[in-house]
Amino acid sequence: MSLYVYLEPDRDRLAEVGPQFQQIGTTIVHTMPDLEAHLPRYPETLLVVIGATVDLDEALMFTAYQRLQRPIIGVVLVRKQLTPDDVLKCLRAGVREVVEESDWEGLRSASSRTVDLSKALSTTLRSSADQTPFGRVITVFSGKGGSGRSVIAVNLAAALAAGGSRRVLLVDLDLQFGDVAIMLKVIPNRSIAGGIAMAGRLDEPGLRSIVTPYRPGIDVLLAPSSPAQGEHVRRELVVEILDIARPMYDFIVVDTPALVTDQVLAAMDIADWLVPIVTPDLPTLKSVRLTVEMFDMLDYPRDRRLLVFNRSNTQVGLTPSDVEEAIGMPFAVHVPSSRDVTVSVNQGEPLYISQPMHPVSRAIGLLADRCAGVEAVPERRRGLFGRVRRAVTS
Ligand SMILES: Nc1ncnc2c1ncn2[C@@H]1O[C@H](COP(=O)(O)OP(=O)(O)O)[C@@H](O)[C@H]1O
Ligand SMILES: [Mg+2]
Incomplete structure (x- = not known):
């Protein structure tokens, strides 16, 4: 295992800092070709520290290349000094942190921040790869x-x-x-009520037997045709249905x-996206405020809500x-x-089917993109820039 690498061509400097780096299991390399030969053999590498005597352009070329090749690796650059121009170049190349040569504490904390970020990144990349076959649950609420x-x-x-290229289950929990x-306009021969007798032992064929195929890519799990039956659909059954459905579909819209019934809470707890609907009238605004407070109380993350x-x-x-402010x-x-x-x-x-270019359809298409899209990565650059500036000016 080699998680950290330190490129330090300067022998004197190495004598000074090498032992400390080696203590934490860092591999020391002396030349850029050595470093480039090292990385493919140690794909678990998270951190590369580039010593101050390495030519800046060479360091930046390396960083820019690795950013595409091995995005998990964080590069920390040690410099004697940096001009604002150099800082810009570092940002463009994707250097995570820059520290001054004499700033020991700075190097230590920059390295540990970078490693933390790389670890988080590798978990996200791995879990998003793992979760690809799992449908995202989108709960629409007001x-x-x-x-x-x-x-x-x-x-x-x-x-x-998307015309059948994705598999979607629409669940009517009303x-x-x-x-x-x-x-x-579908005939409700089958409904969620069919799941009541299978509660506790529902499986994929069981779920398939109660959904209604609607269009290519779209199945619907309808509400019971009599309101009385609805009372027997327990929270546990809703959880079971969503669990079974997730590997079968790309998206589950609820x-x-x-x-806010128990069943609705189950669909909210499990949701990847919560979609509160707001209309511009005061009673709705009041109820949305209460909804948002409830989401906060339940600790539903804010970045999972699409209003x-x-x-x-x-x-x-x-x-x-006005409405956003309220x-x-x-x-x-x-x-x-x-x-x-x-x-x-x-x-x-649905208007989206009869008139896909209608302004209403387009707006809902945007919402679908948000639900399906790659998540917006938090703006880390600004933080880096702030840190670089601090490192340069301190
Ligand atoms: N964007 C819109 N433009 C025009 N009418 C709308 C719009 N959205 C909803 N409606 C109308 O409001 C009615 C109620 O909508 P619905 O989706 O059934 O509300 P909910 O499910 O929240 O009770 C619909 O039948 C439709 O006529
Ligand atoms: Mg409704």
């Missing part, structure tokens, strides 16, 4: 009825399926008054009632920024209000 949850949920499912069946502003262009004296969080997408939505609901065909 504390107010009529805000457009079902409209957004059915269209989002259609957008995510167990008493679910209207996904009506919005898709439509919910306006109440949708539905009927955003309705003229009611509240601007989008809620304390920005909107992920704005879905305009359009008569065509009501027409599509009445015709039983």
